[in-house]
Amino acid sequence: MSDNLEFDALVIGAGAGGLFTAALLAKRGYRTLLVERLGEVGGRASTRYKDGFAVNTGALGIEIGTETEEVFNEVGARLIVRQPSPGIVCRVSGKDINISAGLPGMANRVAIKLLRLALHVIPPLQPRPGESSHAWVTRFTHNPTVLGVLHNFIGSIFATTPYLLPADLFLHYLTTKGAFKQFGFPPGGTVTVWQELLTAYKRHGGEIWLNAQVEQLSFATDGTVNGATVNRDGIPRQLTTKLTVSDIGPQATLGLCGDANLPADYITTVKRQYQPSAIITIYFASTTPLASFPGFACFSSTRRLCYATSFTPTCPENSPPNWHLYCGASVPQPCTGDFNETNEIELLKADLLDEFPGFAQARILDVVVTRDEWPAQRAMAGADLPNETPIANLWNVGDGVKEWGSAATTACAETAILVAAKIERAYPWQAAQAVLEPQQQEHAKAVSQPIPQSHAVDHTSSSPKEAL
Numbered sequence: 001m002s003d004n005l006e007f008d009a010l011v012i013g014a015g016a017g018g019l020f021t022a023a024l025l026a027k028r029g030y031r032t033l034l035v036e037r038l039g040e041v042g043g044r045a046s047t048r049y050k051d052g053f054a055v056n057t058g059a060l061g062i063e064i065g066t067e068t069e070e071v072f073n074e075v076g077a078r079l080i081v082r083q084p085s086p087g088i089v090c091r092v093s094g095k096d097i098n099i100s101a102g103l104p105g106m107a108n109r110v111a112i113k114l115l116r117l118a119l120h121v122i123p124p125l126q127p128r129p130g131e132s133s134h135a136w137v138t139r140f141t142h143n144p145t146v147l148g149v150l151h152n153f154i155g156s157i158f159a160t161t162p163y164l165l166p167a168d169l170f171l172h173y174l175t176t177k178g179a180f181k182q183f184g185f186p187p188g189g190t191v192t193v194w195q196e197l198l199t200a201y202k203r204h205g206g207e208i209w210l211n212a213q214v215e216q217l218s219f220a221t222d223g224t225v226n227g228a229t230v231n232r233d234g235i236p237r238q239l240t241t242k243l244t245v246s247d248i249g250p251q252a253t254l255g256l257c258g259d260a261n262l263p264a265d266y267i268t269t270v271k272r273q274y275q276p277s278a279i280i281t282i283y284f285a286s287t288t289p290l291a292s293f294p295g296f297a298c299f300s301s302t303r304r305l306c307y308a309t310s311f312t313p314t315c316p317e318n319s320p321p322n323w324h325l326y327c328g329a330s331v332p333q334p335c336t337g338d339f340n341e342t343n344e345i346e347l348l349k350a351d352l353l354d355e356f357p358g359f360a361q362a363r364i365l366d367v368v369v370t371r372d373e374w375p376a377q378r379a380m381a382g383a384d385l386p387n388e389t390p391i392a393n394l395w396n397v398g399d400g401v402k403e404w405g406s407a408a409t410t411a412c413a414e415t416a417i418l419v420a421a422k423i424e425r426a427y428p429w430q431a432a433q434a435v436l437e438p439q440q441q442e443h444a445k446a447v448s449q450p451i452p453q454s455h456a457v458d459h460t461s462s463s464p465k466e467a468l
Contacts (some may be wrong), residue, residue: 005239007033010228011247012214015043016059016409017398018247019197020416023075026206028424033239034201034208035230040191041198044370045409047189052320054189055283055366058376059409060309060327061183061296062193067413077200080192081184084295084314091355092145092300096293127167136167148300155306155331156298157407159277159376164335166382172405187315217244217256224393243393243427245419249378249400250385257391266390273383275336276375280348281329283365289324290356304330304344305351328352336380341369381407387419393427395419
């Protein structure tokens with residue numbers, strides 16, 4: 001660790017959004033410090049290990065061919081994931097239908113193209129202002145299977161319900177973002193993806209402080225951020241920075257700034273729009289297989305269960321030998337604010353008993369509840385704040401400032417790309433380096449050399465024998 005406490009960029013929080021941003025800035029020459037209060041990177045997309053099982057704290061699969069891969073390519077990090085085949089099935093009346101390939105997959109792709117065309121040429125099909133996804137769909141059908149799939153699909157992607165998700169946002173995601181993207185599971189758990197990105201970040205000269213907490217930001221007379229107090233190893237340290245990016249959410253960022261440094265209307269807006277959503281995930285394991293699908297399953301008729309995941313066929317190292325690892329997830333009701341956690345967990349367990357014969361004998365490894373200050377999503381879809389703040393050199397990234405219609409870790413990568421571009425325009429690398437010592441400038445140039453893109457991404461086989 002360097003004793004120099006002068007940085008070009010301070011990134012607060014090593015969740016997905018913070019890691020993406022820090023890696024991009026370091027690659028582009030900015031002397032960057034990444035501060036994380038926990039002892040591991042990844043935040044709500046990390047992994048805990050329990051008796052040899054990889055239990056993720058949130059995100060399970062990583063989308064391929066999206067902004068995530070774009071960042072990995074730029075910084076020269078390896079995106080090591082394995083693609084299950086089939087990737088996604090939908091369980092209808094007890095049967096698992098492969099909706100990502102074959103005739104059902106083709107039908108889905110054709111239907112989405114036709115829907116996109118119809119929305120353009122038939123105005124009555126378009127959602128009305130403020131219309132929810134549920135209200136829009138029930139204009140055309142009240143079929144319980146269709147409504148069940150809609151509810152669970154929206155819960156799986158957006159951690160909300162069709163009653164709250166705007167129809168125009170849902171249709172935008174469905175017809176332009178791509179509802180059935182390719183994805184892969186990281187061998188060893190989701191944290192391994194971020195560890196690879198962290199390695200690239202360090203290679204470009206980036207510095208990280210784990211088990212450290214930013215206590216407050218300091219401000220210059222012109223109202224810009226010029227430093228921060230960071231508690232590391234119980235010792236407050238004062239550092240300076242030219243720009244700051246926060247991945248801890250707009251609400252928490254307010255607390256670091258202090259009300260005196262922000263306009264009252266901005267503070268009011270942030271507090272009013274802060275509606276984090278929740279997801280409950282039960283991890284369980286069995287010495288006998290409990291499912292035939294190798295990836296994700298979405299369900300058509302359940303009390304709460306939105307989706308389930310089978311890890312072992314694709315990533316056997318995520319569990320001890322001769323064990324099969326699964327998880328099932330639900331969106332509680334209500335999905336934001338207070339809810340009866342005990343009751344919601346029991347409803348999810350009841351669904352798992354119905355959908356997984358043998359669940360009663362399975363070993364429950366963990367019940368992960370992401371809510372409140374540790375939520376599934378920091379902003380309800382459609383209620384995200386801008387990534388810019390009233391402070392010229394302070395930005396937010398992550399799932400509290402998603403672009404309209406975006407979701408999951410891909411949305412975090414998208415915010416990082418956008419903010420890094422804004423930083424380059426407002427604080428060009430050459431200007432940021434002007435105050436550095438000559439030897440620091442040479443070091444920044446050296447670590448910023450590009451890495452051949454062909455070395456960046458490793459989409460390994462879904463076959464464990466081939467991939468290991």
